[in-house]
């Protein structure tokens with residue numbers, strides 16, 4: 079079998095035609111029709127009205143938090159098991175990320191452990207749909223209501239995922255997406271903030287572009303400190319072509335993820351992310367957790383064996399409570415994060431690109447099955 083990477087971008091639509099159009103017409107900066115079209119169509123895909131395209135997912139999370147009014151002195155509740163950009167984006171605002179351990183089946187933030195972390199300084203809860211699986215949003219909404227908190231979602235891993243029939247992007251006041259090369263939809267580097275709220279939309283637009291006033295003439299006076307988080311028309315051209323294929327790619331991800339789940343759950347000592355019945359999991363990454371006592375081999379032995387067989391893998395994230403950067407910034411690392419530790423010590427992910435075939439998935443799962451002792 080040829081080398082199977084953890085992820086390959088799939089660019090088989092109008093990408094080249096649209097990028098060529100940008101070059102031919104000279105519209106290569108952030109002005110141009112593709113930015114607007116991409117924003118409109120991706121927002122519609124998320125079942126909301128407004129989209130603000132930006133240059134990567136990390137700044138999308140930052141911009142969403144800024145628009146939601148998060149700043150110095152505030153605390154933002156985030157999952158302890160997430161990608162580091164979720165936490166860094168909170169730090170950029172001057173607020174402090176507060177960690178909540180994961181839940182052992184969906185691997186998402188454990189909603190039963192959020193309330194004990196809420197203080198007088200808490201301003202927001204920021205769920206992350208880990209690996210494409212939306213969180214228990216009803217529990218999060220009810221806490222947000224009870225304590226008057228804003229819900230900002232980092233949906234960088236869950237384009238098109240659904241919770242009780244509603245897509246990510248419509249599950250929070252404001253939501254951030256990434257279009258990095260390994261995400262379910264990609265522009266190479268890119269991101270977007272989406273919202274149904276006109277006021278949050280205007281704030282995001284304003285802060286994204288150096289706080290130029292939105293509705294008065296440019297006299298080069300700036301009332302606030304803004305950012306240049308603009309996305310180029312070239313990247314948006316790729317994004318528009320991707321959105322046109324979004325339903326097709328989404329089905330491929332779901333089908334592949336379900337195949338992996340089906341095969342891997344039959345192997346003793348291997349566990350996978352369990353999909354709750356009320357969600358559509360879009361399987362950004364298909365991970366597994368090794369119980370070496372039952373499986374008979376360690377995680378590193380299995381990874382080495384897969385590598386010998388040309389199968390690429392990646393380790394799971396390390397918990398936020400273990401990040402020196404965040405501890406030095408002033409985050410509180412103490413507490414029980416045993417589920418995160420279990421995931422990060424025993425978990426890794428398998429090739430998960432949209433264009434993976436059934437043959438390849440079967441081959442990978444057979445290798446894992448044959449290697450057990």
Ligand SMILES: *Cc1c(COP(=O)(O)O)cnc(C)c1O
Pocket residue numbers: 134135136137139160161163164206232234235256257258267268269
């Ligand atoms: C990928 C990712 C990001 C960051 O996106 P970039 O485009 O790489 O900056 C943020 N949060 C989560 C949960 C991610 O998976």
